[in-house]
Amino acid sequence: MKRISAIFILILLAACKTNNTVDYAILQGKIENKGEYKKLTLTNNDRDFKYEIDIAEDGSFQDTLNIDSGVYTLSLDRRKYISVALFDGDQLTVTSDAENFADSLKFEGQGGNENILLQSINGKIKDFDQNRKNDYTLEEGAYKSLILNQKSKLMSLLNASEVINPLFKDQQTRYINYWFVHNLQYYQNSHRYFTEDPDFVVSKNFLDEAKAIDFQIEEDYKGSKYYNNLVNIEHREIADSLVKDGFKSVRQARLEVATQFQSDYIRNDLLYQTIMGTLVFANEFSADYNTYLELTTNETQKAKVQEKYNQVKALEKGNPSPAFTEYENHSGGKTSLEDFRGKYVYIDVWATWCGPCKAEIPYLIEVEKKYHDNNNIAFVSISVDKEKDYDKWKTMVKEKGLGGVQLIADNVFNSDFIKAYQIMGIPQFILIDPEGNIVNRNAPRPSSSELLDVFEELKL
Structure with a gap:
């Protein structure tokens, strides 16, 4: 009887242990000199995930996190952030x-060793990648040998630590490999650019x-930016191959290819990225929007897409x-869009601080000169420089001999015209017809040969 009771107790204890499996992580600590900061934010590659942790007046914080195990970004603001690994228990x-x-980080407690190691691995990767543009000029055999050697060093760093969570070690082994393959994927185009070949x-x-x-792998898609990029590259390459075989459009191909990914999360995110890119840049997008609504199963993303569609359908x-x-107007006076009625209007939205904008200037000058005597088109540049850069704008227009009509927006990116066109980044080029209707809200850049093709089609 005693033997039966002892066995029963052991079974009961085992059951209790199983039922008490920890499915959360505790994150605590202190931020010295916190100033005005009131929250820490946890995010990852999941565009729908954002978790805020309150910081007390004395800088301390503590939270119990019932979230998926993995690597997250812990941030105070956009410039102050770190990667942090969090696993159940x-x-x-x-x-x-x-x-x-x-640079002042310290980690202690359960999970501390993993995070100390994570910072070391990420620091090595940062050091390796800082000189990558020089590496891209290497012959492919030498380049691959270099990347393999760097991967070996990262794996040695990972394997040197024995007191770490095996789940973390397995995860980081995959992540290091993604970093390695990612560097291989970018070699061809980068080599072409840096060697001018x-x-x-x-x-x-x-x-x-x-x-x-x-x-x-959904977990890796959320946690590793390199894996996330590799999935997106795979998605684009399959879609591009369909287009080469005669598929109706690039955007429809990408929507179709997204459905081939088995993970619901990855499939929906690829669909979401495709349609949001379409809504931001395309000129005709209703058909793609309707296709997206048929394919997605993520109601949160669908609601965001519907909101965006309602904003940009005009x-x-x-x-x-x-x-x-x-x-x-840089030349004096005030100018309105209505002043160009009866002409096509090619608009360049730019700023003096924008590198890509300035890179387009020589090409824009050449295009403007080519059509300088054509009364059917006007070239208009709108600066979104802040008030503090006003004199810089005045000087740059003069020094660079910018042609066309040079204007400055009345309220930077908050100007009604800029907001109406949903401009989030510059340069952006817009083409409007003589009746004041949109031809292309994301027209080809002056550096693209496609721009002159467009002008020829319009018989300019």
Whole structure:
């Protein structure tokens, strides 16, 4: 009887242990010199995930996190952030100084060893990648040997630590491999650019390691930016191959290819990225929007897409263009869009601080000169420089001999015209017809040969 009771107790204890499995992590610590900071934010590659942790007046914080195990970004603001690994059962203590957030980090407690190691691995990767543009000029064999050697050093760093969570070790092994393959994927185009050899093509077996990647791992898609990029590259390449075989459009191909990914999360995110890019840049997008609504199963993303669609549907080709009124003209006086009625208007939205904008200037000058005597088109540049850069704008227009009509927006990116066109980044080029209707809200850049093709089609 005693033997039966003892066995029963052991079974009961085992059951209790199973039922009490920890499915959360505790994150606590203190931020010295916190100043005005009131929250820490946890995010990852999941566009729908954002978790805020309150910081007390004395800089301390503590939260119990019922979230998926993995690597997250812990941030005070856009410039102060770190990667942090959190696994079920961790009780991680993080201390740092807000004035020197990343470099003053200390980790203690369960999960501390993993995070100390994570910072070391990420630091090595940062060091390796800082000189990458020089590496891209290497011959492909030498380049691949270099990347393999760097991967070996990262794996040695990972394997040197024995007192770490095996789940973390397995995860980081995958992540280091994604970093390695990611560097291989970017070699061909980067080598072409830095060696000025546009016809360069890597050898047949150069990307063999990419063939072994499993593109269905949701955890890695959320946690590793390199894996996330690799999945997106795979998505684009399959879609591009369909287009080459005669598929109706690039955007429809990408929507179709997204459905081939087995992970619901990855599939929906690829659909979401495709349609949001379409709504931001395309001139005709209703058909793609309707296809997206049929394919997605993520209601949160669907609601965001519907909101965006309602914002931009007035920007489809053929609709009346938003207008600007009484913008200051560099040559003097005020100028409005209505002043160009009866002409095509090619608008460059730019700023003096924008590198890509300035890179387009020589090409824009050449195009403007080519059509300088053509009364059927006007070239208008609208600066979104802040008030503090006003004199810089005045000087740059003069020194660079910018042609066309040079204007400055009345309220930077908050100007009605800029907001109406949903402009989030510059340069952006807009083409409007003589009746004031939109031809292309994301027209080809002056550096693209496509721009002159467009002008020829319009018989300019």
